[in-house]
Amino acid sequence: MELVDGGPADRAPIGDLDGTSLARWAAIVVLGGAGAILFSWLTGVSALRGPLSRAMKANTALCLTLFAVSLLVARRAAPRNGIVARALAVLGAVVAAATLLEYLGGFDLRIDELLAADARNAESLLHPGRMSPNAATGLLLLGSALVLFPSRERLARAAAGLLALVAALIALLSLFGYIYGTSSLYRLGPAIRISQYTAAAVLLLSLGALSLWPQGTFAEIFVRPSAGGVVIRQLFLPVLFIPTVLGLLRHTGERAGLFDASLGAAMQAVVAILAFGSIAWYLARAVDRTDAQKTRVLEENQRLAHTAQTAVKVRDEFIGMAAHELRTPLTSLRLQMQLWQKGVSAEKGSEFSHLVQRQADRLVRLVESMLDGAALASGQMSLELQPVELAAIVRDGIERLSSQLAASGTPLEAHLEQRVEVFGDPRRLRQLVDTLLGNACKFGAGKPITVELTQPDRGVRLLVRDQGIGIEPKDHGRIFDPFERAVPPNNYPGLGLGLYVARQIAEAHGGRIVVESGAGNGSAFTVSLPATRPTPRAP
Structure with missing residues (x-):
């Protein structure tokens, strides 16, 4: 039962x-x-x-x-x-x-x-x-x-x-x-x-x-919340009262001698048709609106599901890239420590020490990139604004990259105006410069790199140009999104956060960053910053 x-x-x-x-x-x-x-x-x-x-x-x-x-x-x-x-x-x-x-x-x-x-x-x-x-x-x-x-x-x-x-x-x-x-x-x-x-x-x-x-x-x-439930609830009272009222009016009119039975029946039928036809039209419109609303809700749910699936895919890809990026320096450190434990000469020990330091610095940069990405996603990146001599930051960035440039045989030509000052966060601006210089060295290894720092029209312009693999025009906007890359991670390691963080830093200082590039024609990244004190962007 x-x-x-x-x-x-x-x-x-x-x-x-x-x-x-x-x-x-x-x-x-x-x-x-x-x-x-x-x-x-x-x-x-x-x-x-x-x-x-x-x-x-x-x-x-x-x-x-x-x-x-x-x-x-x-x-x-x-x-x-x-x-x-x-x-x-x-x-x-x-x-x-x-x-x-x-x-x-x-x-x-x-x-x-x-x-x-x-x-x-x-x-x-x-x-x-x-x-x-x-x-x-x-x-x-x-x-x-x-x-x-x-x-x-x-x-x-x-x-x-x-x-x-x-x-x-x-x-x-x-x-x-x-x-x-x-x-x-x-x-x-x-x-x-x-x-x-x-x-x-x-x-x-x-x-x-x-x-x-x-x-x-x-x-x-x-x-029921279905369309049938909506229709029956809307129809119940009209179906109950309209025939009752029409019958009463006809009965009263016939008894008063206003019209005979045949005319009363005809008028009752016409009014009933008009009344129920109007109700049917109204209910059809209501059902259409309900269906349209359900369609919008379904489309929104599908959009949210697609967004969630994309987010899960991005997360999985990020985890894979992060694991790969972290495994490389960790493996190198492990091998260096094993060799060190077997005993090495003083000269080799100094070389191993430098290798360990470089791999540790790489780990620190990876962790900082992940922390920056998380901070930007939650809107928690803060700036400590003060007068900054940008030319000095660019020179320091070139100096930090000198060993990597020498190892890859990449010539770098710098044209820096003196006393180029901006009002910004020194640590974040250093991070922006290191990202652009590091990308130029990575993707244009062995080919000339040009760095220019100028002050046009009371602004500051930093240009980093390489002669490397270049970027397809269709990817110019995408490379500034988190975890997005224009090249396969197997060929060029990285988390896909560098340019995303760089753009956020430039915009937080009241500036912007743009790219000019084509496949096989190298890339030119231009950062424009105000020379005066900017209005920090709301997080």
Whole structure:
């Protein structure tokens, strides 16, 4: 047997309304009216029944009161509340069933005036104090539904939904009978009629029960967030009220002699077509908007998924490059230390010491590059601004690179103006210069390198030009992004962070860096900085 959840999560919202709230207010309204009528029957104060319903019998008021309290108690998910709610529903259903048995069997169980004696009039003379057959039927169906609704079995829940629906239809037909003046819809033969309040109360309690327990019933579609749920929620009230209002207008017009039956039917059909056509158009637009919104959300999710996949790929590539870059100097250090442990001459020891120092410096630069990349990604790079003699920084950078230039046979020609001052962070500017000089030496090894430092138009211009492998024009923008490289890492080692950090440093000083290059034609990197104090860029 299939089960449905009977716990608190089963009380689903309908649209923007809570099903529990709808059930509560329906029960409160019915309890207020039926309770007052029952009290008037028990106390004999007939004046209380006048404003509500003179035709509602004491047993009818009792059943409605029991069902309203049952619905209020059932809102709480405690097991004891469920037992109490079912007991109240069973008691009310038994009263309604006994009344129907009296009609069917043609005998009197003496329950009709058990609570209070009924006034003798033409309507109640045949069966004093007895509720109408259609009222008893509706109450029996409603009570049975309230007994079955808390069940977790799907079959029982579906049966409860069907019973509540039939009870609501009986009540709705009775109300239509009063609206259109058709007594056959609210009175069966010579029996007493069902009152308007009884019909309205049964309808309210049936809808309240369906709103409280929609899962497993036909009403489940009302609480779904799907397009079907949106459509049914939008259509429910128009479908209920538009035909009712049109029928009432036609009935009133025909009785007043404004038009005959055929013209009334034609006008009713035309207005109905216009009304429901407009609603259909509106709902189609609403569904289109919903679909468009879902499409945008799907596209955004796909974009985010692609971004995440790209980030994971970049991370994996970075880890691979970092491991490779760190392994190379570490392996060299390990070999040097092994040779040192075997004993070497003083001359060899000095050479080994220099090698170890260079590999340690390389490790430090790698770690600093990774830290700089992390700081820039989180917007935490700070500058310690002060007057800086940039020409001295460039000369120092060339001096630090001299051994590497000599080893690769790369000539370097420098044209530096004297006393070129900027307002900046000396450490960061040194890092920028070392990156450009190091790249020129790496990618243009053995070919001339030119370095120029000038002061055009109250600015500062640093140019580093090599005659190396060059960069494809399509890669000019990409090489300034983190972990991006224009060449395979197997041929030219590196993490792909140097130019990214260099650009961030230049822009943080109020300047910029550009590249002019082509494949096989070398590269020229130009850094432009303001000679005056820059406005630091917001992190």
